[in-house]
């Protein structure tokens with residue numbers, strides 16, 4: 638299903654179309670919020686083993702999905718359910734299948750229950766092992782659990798795009814399946830507590846030095862689990878500057 642996406646560039650959007658999109662977004666925000674509340678109950682009552690959810694972070698993820706284009710890559714973390722739903726990468730049912738660790742890949746396309754709930758991914762390979770046309774789909778690398786670990790991979794994805802742009806040998810033949818001559822952006826998400834980690838700062842620094850197409854969103858909720866920001870970070874880094 639082709640999800641909304643890319644309306645920022647749409648020309649001549651009628652009021653009716655605009656209204657439809659706003660209502661669809663509002664519906665998804667509500668569905669995602671209810672999924673978070675229900676999912677948490679399922680974990681706390683022992684029916685699902687593990688779950689961290691994306692409630693409170695729905696709206697910015699909808700906004701992010703509007704500028705995320707085919708060929709782009711995400712490297713993010715467990716709060717990103719609304720974004721993944723908005724780009725059409727996971728349905729509510731599949732998301733719950735992930736929570737229950739459903740081992741059938743048809744039901745749980747992200748990892749067939751091998752990953753914990755809320756660990757998102759899209760497929761880069763076809764059934765026969767051949768590569769898909771990555772430039773024609775919205776891509777996400779497969780989430781891993783250590784906080785901050787999405788950052789070096791984000792750097793790698795953006796750096797790869799850079800190479801596709803500067804190396805003409807990578808702008809022909811089968812390479813055109815993987816990159817549109819480097820015209821992609823690598824989108825990263827991270828929580829505020831995880832920005833205290835070296836991985837985060839090393840990634841931001843390297844991206845600046847290398848001048849690569851990388852965009853980072855920090856979900857700044859003031860907490861890392863139950864620890865408030867004022868006792869874990871020296872300054873309100875992102876509010877101050």
Ligand SMILES: Cc1ncc(C[n+]2csc(CCOP(=O)(O)OP(=O)(O)O)c2C)c(N)n1
Pocket residue numbers: 716782783784827828829830831832856858860861862
């Ligand atoms: C390296 C590492 N240390 C500790 C944890 C346990 N852990 C999981 S989530 C989390 C807090 C993350 O807080 P933040 O980055 O602000 O993200 P939020 O959940 O608030 O969006 C911690 C410490 C982990 N997953 N990985």
Ligand SMILES: [Mg+2]
Pocket residue numbers: 828829830856857858859860861862
């Ligand atoms: Mg936080």
